[in-house]
Amino acid sequence: MANAKQPILKNTPSPKTASKKPMDFDRLYAALLLIPSIILVGIFVYGFIGQTMYTSLTNWGQDPAQTLALNPQLKYIGFQNYGDLFTGLLDSRFRQDLVSTLFFTVFFIAGSLGMGLILAVMLDQNPKGESFFRTLFLFPMSLSFIVTGTIWRWLLQPGGGFNQLGNSALNTLFGTDKQYFGFQWLNTRQQVWQFNWQDVPFYTALVVGLVFFYLAYQAWQNRNTNRMIVAAISGLVLLVWGIIWGRNAEWLYPIPEDHGFNLAFIGIIIAAVWQMAGYTMALYLAGIRGIPEDLREAARVDGCTEIQIYQKIILPLLTPITLSAVIILGHISLKIFDLVFAMAGADNATTDVPALLMYLTSFRSNQFAKGAAISMVLLVLVAAVIVPYLYTSLRKERR
Amino acid sequence: MKKVLAAVTVSLLAASAAAQSKQLEIFSWWAGDEGPALEALVKLYKAKYPAVDVQNATVTGGSGVNARAVLKTRMLGGDPPDSFQVHAGQELTGTWVAAGRMDDLSALYKEQGWNKVFPKGLLDLISTNGKPWVVPVNVHRSNVMWYNPAKLREWGITPPKTWDQFFATCKTLQAKGITPLEVGENWTQQHLWESVALGTLGPADYLNLWNRKLKFNSPKAIKVWENFGKVLACTNTDASGLSWQQAIDKVVSGEAAFNIMGDWAAGYLSTTLKLEAGTGFGYVASPGTNGTFIMLADAFGLPKGVKNKTEVTNWLRLLGSKAGQDAFNPLKGSISPRNDSDLSKYSKYSQSAARDFRTNKIVGSLVHGAAANETFMSNFATVMEIYLSTKSATKAANAAEAIATQSNLGK
Numbered sequence: 009m010a011n012a013k014q015p016i017l018k019n020t021p022s023p024k025t026a027s028k029k030p031m032d033f034d035r036l037y038a039a040l041l042l043i044p045s046i047i048l049v050g051i052f053v054y055g056f057i058g059q060t061m062y063t064s065l066t067n068w069g070q071d072p073a074q075t076l077a078l079n080p081q082l083k084y085i086g087f088q089n090y091g092d093l094f095t096g097l098l099d100s101r102f103r104q105d106l107v108s109t110l111f112f113t114v115f116f117i118a119g120s121l122g123m124g125l126i127l128a129v130m131l132d133q134n135p136k137g138e139s140f141f142r143t144l145f146l147f148p149m150s151l152s153f154i155v156t157g158t159i160w161r162w163l164l165q166p167g168g169g170f171n172q173l174g175n176s177a178l179n180t181l182f183g184t185d186k187q188y189f190g191f192q193w194l195n196t197r198q199q200v201w202q203f204n205w206q207d208v209p210f211y212t213a214l215v216v217g218l219v220f221f222y223l224a225y226q227a228w229q230n231r232n233t234n235r236m237i238v239a240a241i242s243g244l245v246l247l248v249w250g251i252i253w254g255r256n257a258e259w260l261y262p263i264p265e266d267h268g269f270n271l272a273f274i275g276i277i278i279a280a281v282w283q284m285a286g287y288t289m290a291l292y293l294a295g296i297r298g299i300p301e302d303l304r305e306a307a308r309v310d311g312c313t314e315i316q317i318y319q320k321i322i323l324p325l326l327t328p329i330t331l332s333a334v335i336i337l338g339h340i341s342l343k344i345f346d347l348v349f350a351m352a353g354a355d356n357a358t359t360d361v362p363a364l365l366m367y368l369t370s371f372r373s374n375q376f377a378k379g380a381a382i383s384m385v386l387l388v389l390v391a392a393v394i395v396p397y398l399y400t401s402l403r404k405e406r407r
Numbered sequence: 408m409k410k411v412l413a414a415v416t417v418s419l420l421a422a423s424a425a426a427q428s429k430q431l432e433i434f435s436w437w438a439g440d441e442g443p444a445l446e447a448l449v450k451l452y453k454a455k456y457p458a459v460d461v462q463n464a465t466v467t468g469g470s471g472v473n474a475r476a477v478l479k480t481r482m483l484g485g486d487p488p489d490s491f492q493v494h495a496g497q498e499l500t501g502t503w504v505a506a507g508r509m510d511d512l513s514a515l516y517k518e519q520g521w522n523k524v525f526p527k528g529l530l531d532l533i534s535t536n537g538k539p540w541v542v543p544v545n546v547h548r549s550n551v552m553w554y555n556p557a558k559l560r561e562w563g564i565t566p567p568k569t570w571d572q573f574f575a576t577c578k579t580l581q582a583k584g585i586t587p588l589e590v591g592e593n594w595t596q597q598h599l600w601e602s603v604a605l606g607t608l609g610p611a612d613y614l615n616l617w618n619r620k621l622k623f624n625s626p627k628a629i630k631v632w633e634n635f636g637k638v639l640a641c642t643n644t645d646a647s648g649l650s651w652q653q654a655i656d657k658v659v660s661g662e663a664a665f666n667i668m669g670d671w672a673a674g675y676l677s678t679t680l681k682l683e684a685g686t687g688f689g690y691v692a693s694p695g696t697n698g699t700f701i702m703l704a705d706a707f708g709l710p711k712g713v714k715n716k717t718e719v720t721n722w723l724r725l726l727g728s729k730a731g732q733d734a735f736n737p738l739k740g741s742i743s744p745r746n747d748s749d750l751s752k753y754s755k756y757s758q759s760a761a762r763d764f765r766t767n768k769i770v771g772s773l774v775h776g777a778a779a780n781e782t783f784m785s786n787f788a789t790v791m792e793i794y795l796s797t798k799s800a801t802k803a804a805n806a807a808e809a810i811a812t813q814s815n816l817g818k
Contacts, residue, residue, distance in 0.1 A: 072780060072815050076482060076506035098809055101789050166645040195648045197796065263802070354472075355593035356647055357792035371476040373785030373814075374502065 057387065060380045064089055069375035076374065089381035100265050102382065103205055105362045107267040109389075111201075112277060112361070113341040119281035120337055121330060124288025129318065131289070132296050142293070146286040153283065157350025160279035164193035164351075193275035194352050194359065202268030206257045213250025217243040270358045276351050283347075284340070288333050295329040296322055331397070338393045342386060362386050429459045431718040433707075434481075434488035436474035438467040440674075444738035448544075451734055452725050459718050464488055470594070470775070482508065487710040490719045494776025495543045495706035496532045497617070501780025501816075503708070504540050510709040511538045515720065521727055524745045528769025532777055533706065541706035542727045545741035548670045548760050549701040549772040550602045556689040558661045566665070566691045570606050570634055573694045577641040580664050587641040589663035591654035596639075596646065597774045597791055602667050603638055604631045606695025610768045613699075617771065617778045619817040623808035624801070632800035659688070667693050669703070669775070673756040674740030684755040692763075700767040703775035704744060782814035 066082035074080045093102050127145050131138055148156065163169030171189040178188045203211075220243030227236035256264075299322060307317050345363040352359035354368060362382055370379030431452075437445040442465070449461050466474035471492065478491055487508075493499045503509050516522055516539050522530065525543070533541050554566060562583065567573035577587040590596055605613045607630055608621075615621035621628060643649075643663065655672055657663040659680060666672075676688045684690075692699070707726055709719055725731040732743035737752045742761040750758050771777030776784065790810060794803035811817075 069782070070813075072501055072505040072782065072818075074506070075782075076479065076502060076508060078485075078506075078508070098786070098789065098806060098813070101792060165648050192645065195645050352647070353592060355788050357789070357796070358647075367476075368785065368788075371479060372472070373782045374479070375782065 060383055063377055064380035064384050066377050068377040069373075069379075070377070072374075075376070082377075085377075089378050090385070092378070093381055093385065097263070100205070100267075101357050101360065102362065102365060103265065104267045104357065105360050105365050108270060108273060108359075109342065109361055111269040112273055112280075112344070113338055115273075115277045116280050116284075116341050117334055117337045119277060120284045120288050121333060123281055123285035124290075124292050124333070127285065127289040128292035128296055131293055142290075145289050148283045149286045149290075151283065153344075153347040154350045156279055156283045157347045160275065160282070161194065161351045164191075164275045164278075166190055166192055166195060192272075193278075194272050196271045197358050198271045199266070199268035200271065202266040204256065205265040205267055207255055209257050210250040210254030213246045213254050217246040217250065219243075220246065272352065272356070272358045276348060276359060279351060280341075280344070280347060284337060288337075291329050291333055292326060295326045299325055335393060335397045339390055342390050342393070429456075429718060430462065430489070430715055431459050431722055432462040432464055432489045433492075433722070434464045434466075434474070434478060434490065435492035436466055436468055436471040437492070438465045441739055444735050447734045447738055448725065448731060451731060452722060455725065456718070456721060459721075475781075482710070487713060489713045489715050490707045490709065490722055492705055492707060493541065495529075495541055495704035496771045496777030497780045498776030498784070499533070499541055499706065499708060500535050501782075501818075503710075504535060505780070505818075508711055509540050510711055512540060512542065512709060512723070513538050515542075515723060515727075519724060519727055524747055526744070526746060526765065526769060528700075529702065529704070529744055532702070532704075532769075532771050541708040542723045543704040543706040543744045544726050544732065545736050545739055546702055546704045546744045546764060547741050547775075548763070549598065549703055549775060550605060550693040550696045550699070551668065551670050551672070551690050552602075552693045553655060553658055553666045553668060553672055553676070554664060554689045554691075555658055555661060556686060559664065559689070562664070564664070566689070567694050568697065570603065570638070570694045574637060574641070576664075581641070585661075586643045586657070586663035587665065588638065589649075589654045589657045589666045590639075590642045590646045591649035591651045592647055593788060593791070594774055595651050595654065595668065596795075597787060598669070599638065599667050600631075600635055600791070601701060601773045601778075602693040602696060603635045604773075605699060605701060605770065606693060607631045607634045609695075610699045610770055613770055617773075617817055619811065623811055624804040628807075629800050629804045632794060632803050635794070636798060636800065669772075670756065670760055671740055673754070673760075677754060677756070678740070690756065690759075698767055700763055700769050701772050702764075702769050703772040703777050705741075779816055780814055783810055783816050786810040786814065 063082075065084055065086060067085045067088075068080060068082050069075050074082070093099050131142060131145075135141065165171075170193075171191055174189040175187055179185060220239045224236045224239035224243065227233075227239060303321055304317055307321055312320065343363055344361055345367070348359055348361055348364055354364060363386060366379050366382040366386070369375050369382060433445075433449070435445060445463070445465075449463065453459070453461060466477045468474060471494070474492070478488070481487060482503075493503070499509070521539075521542075529543060529546070530539065533539050533543060552566060559565065562580065562585065564576050564579060567576045573587075580587040588599075590599055604616070608616070608627060612621050612627060616623065616628065643654075643657070646654075651668055651672070652675055654663075655666045655668060655675065658666045659676070659682070670690075673684065673688075673690070676682045677684055680687075682688045691697075707723060709716070709723065713719055727745075729743075729745060729747060729749070732745055733749050733752055736743045736748070737754070737757070740754075740757070742748070742753065742757050742764060744764070746765055748761065750761055753761065773779055773784065773787065779787070787807070787810065790803055790806045793806050794800070797803070
């Protein structure tokens with residue numbers, strides 16, 4: 009900034025005093041304004057993240073005599089808590105939670121985006137009472153997850169809500185007294201798409217190997233032979249390793265663990281999508297309305313049908329909106345806690361998520377260090393979602 | 408005039424200063440239905456010590472799930488409540504006493520002669536090395552099986568006395584399309600487990616589980632999980648969505664035959680559902696546990712370093728006294744642990760429970776904090792999940808043994 013203004017200021021009689029004084033004051037003022045928030049954020053955000061990190065490397069909670077003592081004496085034990093979480097016999101619940109979160113995130117994001125887009129496209133047709141419907145669709149957003157969860161728990165109980173409604177409707181229709189529906193929305197223990205956790209090394213090798221092959225392909229297109237060879241060989245080595253040692257990694261996990269998608273999550277996903285679809289609808293609607301009418305007109309003149317206009321013009325232009333919605337929804341799904349707590353309770357491992365397990369581990373079983381380790385894993389997952397996004401958007405701004 | 412005003416001001420200031428110096432904060436999870444019982448105690452206390460400002464710090468949430476988390480943050484933050492509610496037994500001794508946070512109450516017990524009025528089984532649960540740590544206020548029984556007498560007569564069955572009899576009854580009932588045993592959400596399944604464990608092992612080996620003389624993966628203890636699996640085969644499929652009240656509702660309505668729940672169910676059945684004990688609802692000890700009383704109790708202790716030690720001690724004296732317990736328990740629907748309580752004040756069910764309490768062998772409940780420390784209790788939910796998803800008795804038993812070692816159970 010100072011450099012940019014220098015040429016103009018050079019013409020003034022005494023450039024140094026004239027240029028420096030207001031600039032210094034500005035800087036001082038800015039610094040004064042910023043310092044308190046920097047200090048506060050430093051202590052209360054990064055300081056505590058650091059403390060949590062340190063806690064996760066100690067044995068806080070392993071010795072009952074120290075756990076709740078006035079000045080607990082903590083011992084540094086390195087990454088043992090993390091090792092336990094990912095390989096320990098008793099922490100298979102945490103690994104199931106990771107798998108559950110993955111499935112939840114995928115279905116929650118896909119559901120919210122899909123529903124939101126459908127609603128937005130419908131409203132874009134300018135139906136009668138559009139603003140009424142817009143408010144109606146956006147309404148669930150204003151509820152807290154606890155309220156949503158409580159309502160949906162009632163609706164999805166085996167003996168209540170939807171099942172009861174369906175049964176009584178069919179019974180009046182046919183004059184019978186039968187139980188047609190008995191959906192176990194939240195209570196089933198059934199799992200689908202199971203895989204053995206012992207195969208994780210194989211899948212990891214597979215994914216990283218594929219990335220290497222992609223890099224090799226790119227290098228081949230750019231005619232960078234050296235890079236292509238290195239990448240292809242690395243990918244091949246990884247794949248071979250994964251196939252030979254990565255499957256049924258009994259050296260890593262004592263017993264086979266089948267983890268998969270718990271069908272009990274369907275109920276929770278329905279409730280979550282119900283709540284967040286209005287939000288994505290609002291985003292999409294704003295996006296669609298922001299596309300200039302000229303573009304559509306031009307397309308129509310060129311002979312596009314309405315469907316083609318959406319396909320070729322509107323949807324591609326909505327990509328940045330989709331991306332930011334994915335980021336927001338992705339991080340909601342990582343921190344989801346209240347909805348699950350309200351709908352299925354804290355103790356059902358079939359509908360457990362890491363945030364809930366962190367609470368249970370820390371504040372019910374007093375294993376503070378392990379709880380801290382779970383929260384650090386969550387932090388890394390959130391960072392994996394947010395940091396690339398921030399990086400690209402900051403780079404765009406700089407341009 | 409001025410003088411009078413000044414005198415009034417001075418005395419007011421003195422009064423408020425006195426009030427400020429004499430405070431008692433009572434931390435509990437007794438809200439809702441249990442609120443009036445606590446109120447009755449506080450009223451008694453205020454009548455005796457009118458100068459003390461009693462603050463009722465209640466955190467709602469069944470069984471203290473939320474209160475315990477709040478308590479932990481307060482204790483760790485150096486702001487302990489003057490006296491807090493805790494489940495008597497290992498939940499206290501394995502957690503707070505082990506951490507050196509409680510004061511020994513031996514002197515108070517001697518002064519009040521409580522060693523003579525509380526039964527030995529209870530004293531064993533609340534003491535370590537002969538030192539008592541808390542004053543128990545009430546006692547609940549966990550191993551009670553509830554049924555609907557009219558329906559049982561209609562189906563032509565009697566309450567089974569052992570688990571083997573139960574399995575036979577189970578077949579009869581399932582043939583008729585009736586759920587033999589109704590269970591509810593996660594913790595009620597663990598509640599069922601402790602009744603199965605006691606019914607399978609007998610009181611001596613049941614106690615040996617908690618003092619680590621019997622390993623969780625010994626053949627005897629594996630048998631518990633096998634029996635538990637057979638019992639589960641006789642239960643409803645929608646368990647995880649039902650509260651304990653909803654589960655017992657099914658017994659009342661005749662969709663299910665039995666339910667095993669603590670005796671707060673008696674309060675629910677008689678007060679809320681207006682059923683008569685003995686005719687509207689029936690009760691027996693859960694199969695195989697006749698003559699044994701799985702106990703859980705609420706209690707208060709004296710945390711180290713509280714400001715109002717005299718007031719807290721007075722509060723504890725009141726809690727342990729006959730007058731205090733007989734004011735509290737009939738309202739709470741529990742019985743008094745004292746063997747000289749006035750039974751005429753209690754309901755018909757409570758009277759029978761009190762008789763059992765005085766004659767039966769007393770053991771502690773796992774789920775309700777008497778038998779094991781918090782770390783084990785909380786991780787036992789994971790063991791239960793391992794069993795429910797693998798249906799393997801050996802795996803669950805090994806996991807329980809691992810958790811017992813990890814949480815220093817019985818030390």
